[in-house]
Structure formats: structure tokens, C-alpha cells
Amino acid sequence: MTDRPKTPLLDTVLAPSDLKLLSDSQLRTLADELRQETISAVSTTGGHLGAGLGVVELTVALHAVFDTPRDRLIWDVGHQCYPHKILTGRRDRIRTLRQKDGLSGFTKRSESPYDPFGAAHSSTSISAALGFAVARDLGGAPDHGLGDAIAVIGDGSMSAGMAFEAMNNAGHLKKRMIVILNDNEMSIAPPVGALSSYLSRLYAGDPFQEFKAAAKGAVSLLPSPFQEGARRAKEMLKGMTVGGTMFEELGFSYLGPIDGHDMDQLLPVLRTVKERATGPILIHAITKKGKGYAPAETAHDKGHGVSKFDMVTGKQKKTPSNAPSYTSVFAQQLLKHAEQDSKICAITAAMPDGTGLTQFNERYPSRCFDVGIAEQHGVTFSAALAAGGMKPFCAMYSTFLQRGYDQVVHDVAIQRLPVRFAIDRAGLVGADGATHAGAFDVAYLANLPGFVVMAAADEAELARMVATAVAYDDGPIAFRFPRGEGVGCDIPENPEPLEIGKGRMIREGSGVALLSFGTRLAEVQRAAEQLQAKGVNVTIADARFAKPLDQTLILQLAADHDALITIEEGAVGGFGSHVAQLLADEGVFDEGLKYRSMVLPDIFIDQSSPDDMYAVAGLSADAIEAKVMEVLGVVPMAQAT
Numbered sequence: 001m002t003d004r005p006k007t008p009l010l011d012t013v014l015a016p017s018d019l020k021l022l023s024d025s026q027l028r029t030l031a032d033e034l035r036q037e038t039i040s041a042v043s044t045t046g047g048h049l050g051a052g053l054g055v056v057e058l059t060v061a062l063h064a065v066f067d068t069p070r071d072r073l074i075w076d077v078g079h080q081c082y083p084h085k086i087l088t089g090r091r092d093r094i095r096t097l098r099q100k101d102g103l104s105g106f107t108k109r110s111e112s113p114y115d116p117f118g119a120a121h122s123s124t125s126i127s128a129a130l131g132f133a134v135a136r137d138l139g140g141a142p143d144h145g146l147g148d149a150i151a152v153i154g155d156g157s158m159s160a161g162m163a164f165e166a167m168n169n170a171g172h173l174k175k176r177m178i179v180i181l182n183d184n185e186m187s188i189a190p191p192v193g194a195l196s197s198y199l200s201r202l203y204a205g206d207p208f209q210e211f212k213a214a215a216k217g218a219v220s221l222l223p224s225p226f227q228e229g230a231r232r233a234k235e236m237l238k239g240m241t242v243g244g245t246m247f248e249e250l251g252f253s254y255l256g257p258i259d260g261h262d263m264d265q266l267l268p269v270l271r272t273v274k275e276r277a278t279g280p281i282l283i284h285a286i287t288k289k290g291k292g293y294a295p296a297e298t299a300h301d302k303g304h305g306v307s308k309f310d311m312v313t314g315k316q317k318k319t320p321s322n323a324p325s326y327t328s329v330f331a332q333q334l335l336k337h338a339e340q341d342s343k344i345c346a347i348t349a350a351m352p353d354g355t356g357l358t359q360f361n362e363r364y365p366s367r368c369f370d371v372g373i374a375e376q377h378g379v380t381f382s383a384a385l386a387a388g389g390m391k392p393f394c395a396m397y398s399t400f401l402q403r404g405y406d407q408v409v410h411d412v413a414i415q416r417l418p419v420r421f422a423i424d425r426a427g428l429v430g431a432d433g434a435t436h437a438g439a440f441d442v443a444y445l446a447n448l449p450g451f452v453v454m455a456a457a458d459e460a461e462l463a464r465m466v467a468t469a470v471a472y473d474d475g476p477i478a479f480r481f482p483r484g485e486g487v488g489c490d491i492p493e494n495p496e497p498l499e500i501g502k503g504r505m506i507r508e509g510s511g512v513a514l515l516s517f518g519t520r521l522a523e524v525q526r527a528a529e530q531l532q533a534k535g536v537n538v539t540i541a542d543a544r545f546a547k548p549l550d551q552t553l554i555l556q557l558a559a560d561h562d563a564l565i566t567i568e569e570g571a572v573g574g575f576g577s578h579v580a581q582l583l584a585d586e587g588v589f590d591e592g593l594k595y596r597s598m599v600l601p602d603i604f605i606d607q608s609s610p611d612d613m614y615a616v617a618g619l620s621a622d623a624i625e626a627k628v629m630e631v632l633g634v635v636p637m638a639q640a641t
């Protein structure tokens with residue numbers, strides 16, 4: 001049990017309106033306490049630590065100056081919102097973060113009126129703020145009030161196309177709205193790209209003391225070389241226009257850069273903006289990810305995502321494992337192939353660690369591309385790499401690939417280009433909850449003509465699927481695998497490519513055939529053992545391919561059994577739907593086959609452990625066993641009595 005920090009001032013804050021009663025110096029103290037409370041809470045839950053620590057002062061200042069929830073405060077991604085949750089009436093539940101029935105790790109409309117717009121995927125906040133600003137000016141729903149719209153967006157998230165689409169529109173509409181660019185020179189990994197270099201140039205030198213003096217009205221106290229700069233900063237605060245930055249070219253007033261940890265700058269700047277802003281304004285705040293907690297500040301990822309940890313040492317409590325993660329199996333296999341094949345290249349959209357490509361980047365920097373938070377661009381870029389004769393492995397989380405869907409259709413599938421999609425975090429992911437569930441990729445890929453879609457049942461199968469993707473050059477191919485560890489099976493030294501569209505039999509039984517697609521296979525096998533103990537001997541097959549289907553295998557299973565049940569870690573419209581279509585087309589249903597398709601239910605499942613989420617989804621071994629019994633017409637004991 002971690003000792004809770006002493007937080008006398010924070011204890012008096014029940015709602016952001018209480019901040020209005022505090023002096024500026026008390027607000028500074030409050031920020032210190034809020035930081036300690038955030039560290040303490042995350043030490044017991046794990047989660048996104050560094051981003052929240054970097055916006056503690058900003059959070060206090062925004063709630064102190066603006067009138068939330070009437071003023072709409074929109075956190076981009078939402079992974080930095082824990083201090084905001086603590087200040088907005090959720091402190092009593094903050095140690096339930098990211099757990100079953102607990103607080104979400106992101107902003108969520110259903111959780112609080114202080115979360116006007118939910119998030120978890122990046123770069124949506126400026127569009128949302130603009131929407132609120134326009135709704136306000138058009139009269140909107142009565143509960144929209146007449147408040148301000150404020151987006152807080154990180155430098156990493158600012159690199160995405162969506163942010164620029166929104167700024168382009170906002171600069172044109174000229175509505176009063178506030179964007180705070182929280183620039184900590186970090187994404188999850190160090191940010192890459194020209195925008196990042198541009199932002200750094202905006203604060204080359206040491207502008208902070210000039211701004212600070214201007215904010216305090218103490219320009220004359222500065223050494224003379226700095227007085228001119230400070231006068232400019234003062235003008236900025238007064239008139240809110242200076243020329244020259246890209247943001248101004250897009251129609252925003254630009255204020256900054258300011259030190260985002262210095263209340264003496266934050267408070268006067270925000271107060272001035274609140275009083276005087278007319279059109280769109282961007283405040284450039286420089287912050288430190290992980291600020292105020294040494295283990296986070298010094299970590300390579302600045303404490304972006306952590307497990308539970310010891311508050312004193314910062315040492316994280318990781319559960320030991322005997323099996324490698326699917327991500328590491330993918331990464332190792334790809335590296336091995338890349339040694340032999342110089343055409344192989346790898347693409348990540350700001351997730352080099354998460355997708356396992358860090359080592360690939362170290363070994364083959366000229367063939368590895370971190371495109372920033374730019375999934376759309378990443379997909380089209382991969383398409384052209386393929387058209388140009390390379391073998392691109394576009395490694396993305398299932399949930400983030402959603403953002404590049406038109407590019408998958410228009411640039412990859414229609415042109416039948418051999419992009420290899422390595423789809424990580426397939427299925428339910430646990431603590432990140434519904435926003436990060438990899439639920440839809442099978443449905444949205446397998447309906448595209450010419451796509452090959454595979455799901456690995458274990459890590460050896462994943463290794464074979466990487467080999468298959470390397471060898472396959474006839475069009476787009478995707479393989480999906482989940483977050484977390486494999487089953488601990490042996491991985492062959494030289495995994496053989498699979499025959500396209502060929503599944504495999506796992507166990508021969510009779511009566512009912514279970515046809516699994518992906519890593520539910522382990523649960524299917526568990527269910528089969530439970531059934532065996534009850535005298536029911538089912539058949540199991542691993543489909544491997546949702547497209548092209550192994551028609552021979554499926555029709556044989558249908559012919560040899562009274563019932564066929566498909567199981568997958570995806571939403572309706574995926575593997576099971578394709579099997580149903582085949583069976584219908586072949587007239588198999590007319591012959592009386594009992595068919596069931598076990599898919600994710602038609603709900604968004606909130607965060608919990610993956611096992612628990614799959615139980616909620618009705619995809620556990622017990623649920624599979626129950627489905628078999630239902631198909632066989634065996635009434636469970638409890639119901640029979």
C-alpha cells in the first residue's frame with residue numbers, strides 16, 4: 001500500500017469553481033499537490049503518467065481562469081487528463097483508473113460534464129473545439145451555453161493531418177477559440193519530422209524571461225538586451241498579433257512560446273486571452289513530459305505508459321512471463337527476413353516501440369520510417385513504396401489503422417499493391433478500453449476485393465504469417481495478432497510460408513466442429529477439454545485465413561458435422577460472416593447444418609482485463625462450451641431443474 005501524499009489544499013477543492021477562491025500563490029501550491037496526487041494514484045493503477053505530469057500547471061491554470069464545464073476544455077488524446085479528472089470531481093475514484101467499472105484512462109463524455117468531448121485517438125481536439133465554437137455562435141442546444149472552446153494538443157498530435165485540416169478551417173471561419181500547443185518535444189517516442197524541427201526553432205534562444213517580465217509588467221527590470229524582446233511579448237499580450245509563424249499564416253494569433261510550468265506566465269497569459277481574444281488563437285506552451293518526477297523525467301519515454309510502480313524508486317512492477325509478446329515475435333521475424341531481403345522496409349505511425357520496430361530502425365535506419373501520427377499518410381506512403389518495388393510492412397495497431405481506411409481501399413486495394421499490413425493489438429486490449437479495441441479490422445479488410453487476411457493463432461503461426469507476407473507479392477496482405485504474450489509454443493528456426501487460403505485441422509471429433517480464427521484457439525481448446533469431460537468430443541480447426549477462405553476445409557467440416565461454430569476476436573461482418581456467405585452460397589443451410597458465429601457483441605466494452613472483457617463479450621472457454629451445449633440441445637443443469 002502506497003502512502004498517500006499530504007494534500008491539504010487539494011483536499012479543499014471539490015470542483016474547479018473552488019480554484020477561483022485561491023490566490024496565485026495558492027494555485028502554485030495546489031499544482032504541487034496535484035502532481036503528488038497524480039503520481040501516487042498512477043503508482044497504484046499504472047497508466048499514462050508522463051503526459052499528465054507535464055500539464056499539471058496548465059490544468060490548474062485553465063480551470064482557475066476559465067469557467068469549465070461551461071467553457072469547453074478538450075484534451076487531445078486524453079492520456080494527460082488524470083490531473084484534470086482529480087480536479088473535476090473524480091478524485092475519489094482516481095485509483096480506479098483503467099480498471100473494471102473504474103474511471104476511463106481518457107476523457108469520456110458519459111463520465112463527466114467536464115469531459116465535453118471524448119478522445120483516445122489523437123489530433124481530434126481542434127476540430128472538436130471549432131465545432132463547439134460554431135455551435136455556440138449558432139445558438140446550439142441550450143446546455144451549450146456561451147462558453148469558450150479550448151483545445152489542448154501535444155506537439156506529437158499536432159503533426160497529424162487532422163490537426164491541420166482543423167486549423168485550416170478555423171483560420172477561415174475566424175471564430176473565437178483557443179488552441180494550446182503543449183510542446184514537450186516528445187510523442188510516445190521522440191518526435192520526428194519537419195514540424196517538430198520547426199517548433200523547436202520557434203523557441204530557440206531563451207524567450208521565457210522576456211515573456212515572464214512582460215506578463216508581470218516588469219519589462220524595465222530586465223537587462224537591456226532583453227528589453228526589446230519583452231516589449232514585443234507585452235505587445236503580443238496586448239494586441240495578440242505578431243507576424244511570421246506558420247500558425248499566423250493559417251489565421252491564428254500566436255502567443256508564446258511560454259513556459260508551461262510557470263504560473264507567473266500561464267495565469268496572466270490565459271487571463272489576457274480570456275479577456276481579449278476575438279478569433280482563433282494559439283498559445284505555444286513549452287513543457288516537460290514527466291515533469292516533477294525524476295524516474296519519469298529520466299525514462300527514455302518520459303514515463304509515457306507505466307505499470308504500477310514503487311513511488312520512491314520509480315521501479316515498475318512487471319509480471320514475469322515465460323512467453324514472448326506477439327509484438328516481439330513479429331519484430332524478430334521481420335528483422336530476420338530483412339537481413340536476407342533488402343527490399344523489406346517497415347513503416348510505423350509514431351509507435352516504434354509499440355509495434356516492435358525500434359530494433360529494426362537501429363539496424364536498418366534507411367528502411368524504417370516513423371511517419372509521425374499520420375496513419376493515412378503511412379498507408380499511402382506504403383502503397384507507393386510497394387508500387388516502387390519495395391516490400392513495405394505497414395505496422396499499425398488495428399484501432400489506429402481505422403484512420404487510414406480510405407487509403408487502404410483507394411491507394412492499396414484498388415491498385416492491388418502488395419502492402420503487408422502487420423496489425424497489432426487485434427482484439428480486446430484491456431486497460432485502454434473501447435477506444436483501443438482492435439475489433440473491426442477483419443470486417444473492414446476482408447470485404448475488400450483481392451485482400452488476403454490472416455489471423456495468427458499463436459506465435460509460431462505468427463512467424464509463418466510473416467514469412468507468408470514476405471513471400472506474397474500478388475496484392476495486399478494482412479496478418480493480425482493481439483496485445484500481450486503468446487502461448488509459449490516453440491517457434492521454428494525457419495518458419496515456412498503458408499499456402500494462401502489453407503487452414504489446418506487441430507483435432508478430429510464428431511457432431512460439432514469449432515472453427516477458430518486467431519488466438520481464441522486456446523480458449524476453444526480449453527472448451528473442448530471441458531466438453532470432453534462431459535462426453536462431448538468436438539472437432540477443432542484453425543482457419544488461419546478469413547480471405548481467401550479455405551473453402552474445402554469449411555465445406556468438409558459442414559458435411560461431416562451437424563453443427564459448425566466459428567469463433568473470432570472481432571466484430572460482426574468479419575470471418576464468421578464470410579463463412580456464412582460461403583455456406584449460404586453453397587446451399588449448405590438448405591441441408592440443415594446448424595451454424596453459429598461467435599463474434600464480439602454489438603456494444604463497446606469498457607476497460608478491464610482482456611480475460612474479463614472476453615468474458616463480457618461471451619468469447620471465453622465457458623461461453624464456447626455453453627454454445628456447443630446449446631447447439632446440441634443440452635439444457636444446462638441450472639435451467640433443467
Ligand SMILES: Cc1ncc(C[n+]2csc(CCOP(=O)(O)OP(=O)(O)O)c2C)c(N)n1
Binds near residue numbers: 153156
Ligand atoms: C490516431 C492515433 N495514433 C496513435 C496514437 C498513439 N499515441 C497516443 S499518445 C501519442 C503521442 C502523443 O504525443 P503528444 O501529442 O505530443 O502528447 P504527449 O504524450 O507528448 O503529451 C501517440 C502516438 C493515438 N492515440 N492515436
Ligand SMILES: CC(=O)[C@@H](O)[C@H](O)COP(=O)(O)O
Binds near residue numbers: 077120188
Ligand atoms: C494513448 C495511446 O494511444 C497509447 O499510449 C496506447 O495507450 C498505447 O497502448 P499499448 O500499451 O498497447 O502500446
Ligand SMILES: [Mg+2]
Binds near residue numbers: 155156183184186
Ligand atoms: Mg508531446
